[in-house]
Amino acid sequence: MPKGTRDFSPQVMKRRNRITRTIEEVYKKYGFDPIETPAMEKLSTLTGKYGEEGDKLLFKILNSGDYLAKADDAVLASKSSGKLTSTIAGKGLRYDLTVPFARFVVQHQSEITFPFRRYQMQPVWRADRPQKGRYREFWQCDADVIGTDSLLCEADFIKIYHEVFNALGLSNYELRINHRKVLEAIAKTCHFQGSFTDFTVAIDKLDKIGWEGVSRELLQRGADEATLPVLEDLLRKSEFNSELLDYLTTVLVDCEEKDTGLKELREVLGYLNFDLNLSLDLSLARGLDYYTGCIFEAVVPDSGIGSVSGGGRYDDLTGIFGLNGLSGIGISFGLDRIYDVMMAMNLFPADELENKILFCHFDEKAMNYCLNIADTVRLNGGTAVVYTERKKIGKQFDYANKCGFKWVVVVGDNEMSDGVVQLKNMETGEQNQVSIAEIHKHLE
Amino acid sequence: MPKGTRDFSPQVMKRRNRITRTIEEVYKKYGFDPIETPAMEKLSTLTGKYGEEGDKLLFKILNSGDYLAKADDAVLASKSSGKLTSTIAGKGLRYDLTVPFARFVVQHQSEITFPFRRYQMQPVWRADRPQKGRYREFWQCDADVIGTDSLLCEADFIKIYHEVFNALGLSNYELRINHRKVLEAIAKTCHFQGSFTDFTVAIDKLDKIGWEGVSRELLQRGADEATLPVLEDLLRKSEFNSELLDYLTTVLVDCEEKDTGLKELREVLGYLNFDLNLSLDLSLARGLDYYTGCIFEAVVPDSGIGSVSGGGRYDDLTGIFGLNGLSGIGISFGLDRIYDVMMAMNLFPADELENKILFCHFDEKAMNYCLNIADTVRLNGGTAVVYTERKKIGKQFDYANKCGFKWVVVVGDNEMSDGVVQLKNMETGEQNQVSIAEIHKHLE
Numbered sequence: 109m110p111k112g113t114r115d116f117s118p119q120v121m122k123r124r125n126r127i128t129r130t131i132e133e134v135y136k137k138y139g140f141d142p143i144e145t146p147a148m149e150k151l152s153t154l155t156g157k158y159g160e161e162g163d164k165l166l167f168k169i170l171n172s173g174d175y176l177a178k179a180d181d182a183v184l185a186s187k188s189s190g191k192l193t194s195t196i197a198g199k200g201l202r203y204d205l206t207v208p209f210a211r212f213v214v215q216h217q218s219e220i221t222f223p224f225r226r227y228q229m230q231p232v233w234r235a236d237r238p239q240k241g242r243y244r245e246f247w248q249c250d251a252d253v254i255g256t257d258s259l260l261c262e263a264d265f266i267k268i269y270h271e272v273f274n275a276l277g278l279s280n281y282e283l284r285i286n287h288r289k290v291l292e293a294i295a296k297t298c299h300f301q302g303s304f305t306d307f308t309v310a311i312d313k314l315d316k317i318g319w320e321g322v323s324r325e326l327l328q329r330g331a332d333e334a335t336l337p338v339l340e341d342l343l344r345k346s347e348f349n350s351e352l353l354d355y356l357t358t359v360l361v362d363c364e365e366k367d368t369g370l371k372e373l374r375e376v377l378g379y380l381n382f383d384l385n386l387s388l389d390l391s392l393a394r395g396l397d398y399y400t401g402c403i404f405e406a407v408v409p410d411s412g413i414g415s416v417s418g419g420g421r422y423d424d425l426t427g428i429f430g431l432n433g434l435s436g437i438g439i440s441f442g443l444d445r446i447y448d449v450m451m452a453m454n455l456f457p458a459d460e461l462e463n464k465i466l467f468c469h470f471d472e473k474a475m476n477y478c479l480n481i482a483d484t485v486r487l488n489g490g491t492a493v494v495y496t497e498r499k500k501i502g503k504q505f506d507y508a509n510k511c512g513f514k515w516v517v518v519v520g521d522n523e524m525s526d527g528v529v530q531l532k533n534m535e536t537g538e539q540n541q542v543s544i545a546e547i548h549k550h551l552e
Numbered sequence: 553m554p555k556g557t558r559d560f561s562p563q564v565m566k567r568r569n570r571i572t573r574t575i576e577e578v579y580k581k582y583g584f585d586p587i588e589t590p591a592m593e594k595l596s597t598l599t600g601k602y603g604e605e606g607d608k609l610l611f612k613i614l615n616s617g618d619y620l621a622k623a624d625d626a627v628l629a630s631k632s633s634g635k636l637t638s639t640i641a642g643k644g645l646r647y648d649l650t651v652p653f654a655r656f657v658v659q660h661q662s663e664i665t666f667p668f669r670r671y672q673m674q675p676v677w678r679a680d681r682p683q684k685g686r687y688r689e690f691w692q693c694d695a696d697v698i699g700t701d702s703l704l705c706e707a708d709f710i711k712i713y714h715e716v717f718n719a720l721g722l723s724n725y726e727l728r729i730n731h732r733k734v735l736e737a738i739a740k741t742c743h744f745q746g747s748f749t750d751f752t753v754a755i756d757k758l759d760k761i762g763w764e765g766v767s768r769e770l771l772q773r774g775a776d777e778a779t780l781p782v783l784e785d786l787l788r789k790s791e792f793n794s795e796l797l798d799y800l801t802t803v804l805v806d807c808e809e810k811d812t813g814l815k816e817l818r819e820v821l822g823y824l825n826f827d828l829n830l831s832l833d834l835s836l837a838r839g840l841d842y843y844t845g846c847i848f849e850a851v852v853p854d855s856g857i858g859s860v861s862g863g864g865r866y867d868d869l870t871g872i873f874g875l876n877g878l879s880g881i882g883i884s885f886g887l888d889r890i891y892d893v894m895m896a897m898n899l900f901p902a903d904e905l906e907n908k909i910l911f912c913h914f915d916e917k918a919m920n921y922c923l924n925i926a927d928t929v930r931l932n933g934g935t936a937v938v939y940t941e942r943k944k945i946g947k948q949f950d951y952a953n954k955c956g957f958k959w960v961v962v963v964g965d966n967e968m969s970d971g972v973v974q975l976k977n978m979e980t981g982e983q984n985q986v987s988i989a990e991i992h993k994h995l996e
Binding site: 109110113114115116117118121122125136137138139141142143144145146147148149150164167168169170172173174175176177179184185187188189192193196197198199201211212215216219221223225226231233235244245253256258260261263267271378379381382464466475476479480483486489490491492493494496497507510511 | 553554557558559560561562565566569580581582583585586587588589590591592593594608611612613614616617618619620621623628629631632633636637640641642643645655656659660663665667669670675677679688689697700702704705707711715822823825826908910919920923924927930933934935936937938940941951954955
């Protein structure tokens with residue numbers, strides 16, 4: 109197996125499936141429809157969308173056939189990998205689901221009814237240095253609404269977070285929200301002289317370097333020292349409520365960004381009518397290359413693992429592929445992160461026996477007798493396996509235990525002559541003699 | 553999108569999901585557990601497993617970083633793509649699920665309880681020339697039992713075919729069965745002088761070049777002309793029953809292969825107690841690089857599309873990775889082929905309206921009123937979307953129609969003052985005034 113990739117055993121798959129199906133069910137309840145896109149995209153689709161660092165992390169696929177035929181002799185002689193790549197590799201593995209989705213929307217725009225609510229749950233690949241919680245192949249579970257600037261979508265996603273995390277037993281999750289335009293108004297309030305990116309890069313480090321580090325960096329890059337106490341105070345706030353929005357109205361300098369940002373946050377707040385684990389986090393500054401409005405980040409405190417989901421509104425995602433004027437908003441759950449969190453917090457129940465029957469037999473005749481009964485059980489919707497080997501009953505029971513069979517049927521001469529079986533519940537140890545026609549009634 | 557790959561729209565995804573979930577449910581009923589393996593494997597795992605032609609069809613992934621650093625100057629100067637590949641690409645995309653499964657079993661042998669029943673449904677990639685029904689990314693839905701030579705497994709798979717195809721409405725499917733050892737006995741009966749591969753390659757062409765072509769090729773490669781009428785006669789037979797097996801006992805020359813092959817087919821037949829669309833096809837000669845016992849091929853007559861599934865028993869799949877003595881058997885459904893067959897035969901029902909509600913509103917106040925009701929519907933397990941735009945009711949209904957909403961709720965001033973909504977069934981046109989608390993009871 110290549111490093112950074114993993115095999116998933118049945119035990120792990122069942123847990124992962126529980127997570128993906130939970131997310132999928134919630135997405136569906138909110139009217140999202142599934143799509144899928146290919147693992148491979150043209151490199152021209154992927155390159156330049158994830159910054160210089162992102163481009164380096166793209167897995168590139170060698171062209172088929174005599175790929176060196178058109179290579180430039182001088183490039184080969186100079187062994188310049190960077191220059192050769194575009195000649196010998198035209199495709200790459202997708203890096204996320206967002207860029208393929210943007211391509212999808214542009215390519216199929218005539219078939220799509222907007223606002224388009226789609227979900228997409230597929231693996232993505234990044235040639236990152238593998239480390240704890242970071243894999244080279246991992247799954248994203250995305251949902252987006254595109255073709256509307258309605259803030260009802262923001263409210264839908266906030267509710268989706270609530271439903272998904274509660275269904276998974278992660279009810280202590282915390283959904284952090286911020287708004288790009290409020291951040292811009294904060295930068296103006298600090299009379300920040302550097303670029304907006306410089307400002308957000310500094311703010312974003314609050315968790316790592318603390319306020320002292322952040323304020324030093326802001327000063328170096330041209331913030332007004334007199335305004336910093338206001339900022340320090342703001343970064344300490346976390347209640348997402350109208351009092352805090354009122355306070356922001358007071359302390360931020362007047363500008364279009366403040367008006368729009370706070371108005372939008374107020375509108376979103378107005379659409380929420382129950383407690384949704386929300387906090388306002390004015391240091392949250394993720395994805396500002398493309399997010400233009402609300403920004404989300406979900407974390408599970410005390411899990412030892414960072415963000416498990418993020419998202420936000422973008423005003424021009426499809427612009428890179430030539431379709432302008434489509435506002436949208438999307439979120440992405442990291443399946444592998446959520447799995448790791450649930451493992452760390454011991455949230456998966458102990459492996460339960462499954463509602464399936466192993467048919468055990470003393471001899472060939474009994475085995476044949478079992479075959480028909482197993483057919484009947486399956487016909488009635490049950491899961492049934494006739495043990496395939498001729499081994500001692502003890503070994504057959506061992507197999508049932510190891511493979512999680514909740515039920516074992518034992519058939520010997522007496523049972524065959526009476527037209528019955530012995531049905532044993534492996535959880536309780538209880539054993540009953542039941543008629544063949546009634547076996548499936550004894551399973552739940 | 554790279555050629556040979558496809559996007560899947562919501563409409564197509566729902567159909568594809570129907571197929572994969574049907575297969576998955578049947579696999580589970582027979583006690584199979586899910587696993588997944590990474591899209592990428594080391595090239596050393598993949599190369600040499602699919603023949604020379606197969607190796608050419610592997611998608612290879614360019615190493616990260618300065619991949620040319622270690623390249624040989626002479627190789628670069630000679631522009632020899634073939635020689636350079638192993639230096640610059642160490643990974644490839646999986647070509648099927650069988651080889652990754654073999655690697656999985658060897659790598660995790662200490663954690664696995666044998667016989668191991670696993671299913672695996674994932675995409676695979678081949679750099680084949682794209683054409684009708686042949687894609688560069690396509691899905692395989694595999695199940696295997698490994699670690700047993702019990703012919704109960706053959707019987708299980710024959711029943712699985714029956715359940716899957718019937719559940720999909722493909723009850724006219726035909727499952728062709730053959731046995732490698734019977735084929736070997738036939739070659740001996742013809743006193744065939746060439747290799748067994750030569751023999752099977754000729755036999756396999758029966759569909760394409762007819763008996764005349766096959767017999768000519770067999771004669772050229774050293775068959776005994778006097779035996780050919782027997783062979784011609786055998787290839788016409790198709791009933792999988794004990795009479796035909798008796799007949800084979802009579803006409804085939806005595807040899808170990810005949811004894812074993814016919815004994816095994818008889819045993820499998822003995823495990824089957826209802827009609828299973830089976831035919832014996834003595835020209836069926838697929839996968840003989842690794843199949844050592846029974847061979848399966850499933851087709852849907854009159855679909856215009858070839859095989860939709862194949863499989864067979866292999867005695868030493870894991871031997872290539874150093875673990876000998878594990879017999880197993882597996883089958884693989886081609887999702888894309890089955891989809892194409894079902895489309896060609898018009899087997900997908902017309903797109904049905906879905907059991908979901910679109911909340912339509914005349915103004916902002918009504919929209920806000922809808923938000924709470926939609927929450928209640930979802931709390932009761934329903935699917936509900938509040939239309940996000942402020943448009944005329946006609947436009948909102950258009951959206952409901954295009955997006956397959958079976959239910960539309962309309963809210964205006966009267967409804968709000970009375971605490972009710974108008975619930976319209978878009979299929980029947982029927983409209984009822986219902987109380988908020990009872991909406992979900994009106995959905996099925």
